[in-house]
């Protein structure tokens with residue numbers, strides 16, 4: 001949001017509290033992105049990754065509030081029909097999606113979704129049920145919080161102060177996120193010193209298994225979507241690697257679960273992690289929708305951008321003001337300017 005006019009216009013949108021922004025930038029609805037659903041005591045074990053989890057209480061309270069405000073919760077299949085103009089909707093919609101395939105989605109999330117009759121999608125990364133997922137974001141947090149220094153690529157990084165911990169976490173996060181499978185596997189065994197057995201054990205503890213996914217696959221509220229084989233930042237891979245990550249993830253899941261997988265979410269999901277090359281390939285594979293991790297509203301003309309739909313993160317760090325900025329389109333304008341669909 002650089003230029004003077006847009007800055008002042010944004011100020012006006014904020015001052016008028018949604019009256020101007022909602023019709024212009026609120027769109028026809030919103031997609032929310034969650035990861036884990038954890039009670040406060042488990043969520044608070046983390047510092048850097050705390051907001052990866054929403055508490056069951058806050059989830060229930062937010063859904064109830066949105067229902068009271070007349071939002072209709074729909075599945076991604078229904079969204080696809082609406083975008084194709086094959087279905088009308090007279091209220092604004094919300095789609096709830098949960099990324100990666102954590103078991104707590106079922107343990108703590110499902111009872112709320114059932115109680116309030118909320119359709120939801122879990123985007124599963126195959127390495128989660130395959131028992132090979134690198135939970136490096138948690139390992140990195142632990143390493144940074146527990147140590148006073150660490151060595152990365154032959155350089156010693158001091159971790160004495162809170163600021164240093166944050167800076168080192170962010171630096172390493174970006175380097176690990178952007179590595180390919182070969183390099184990441186090396187980082188996991190050499191830097192994090194994780195054995196395949198330990199990795200499998202962690203997956204068994206926190207990820208949904210294929211058996212669990214099979215037992216919920218026909219649940220009337222639940223959609224299972226694809227989230228690649230190994231959760232790598234696709235735009236940072238070679239063309240071949242990128243295609244393999246997306247296509248074999250989909251095919252393996254279809255084979256293991258004997259269902260069709262029609263929806264996709266890009267790992268990490270910013271425009272640095274997925275771009276035109278990825279959007280085109282996802283379209284070639286005939287996914288009905290694909291979602292980013294980029295803030296924005298969905299518009300009636302969003303069918304053309306159905307393979308890169310925006311999503312808002314939903315966690316306990318989202319207060320009332322942020323939530324209403326999402327809903328009334330102020331956040332959309334502030335991030336995307338005058339562009340309606342992305």
Ligand SMILES: [Zn+2]
Nearest residue numbers: 099100267268
């Ligand atoms: Zn993810």
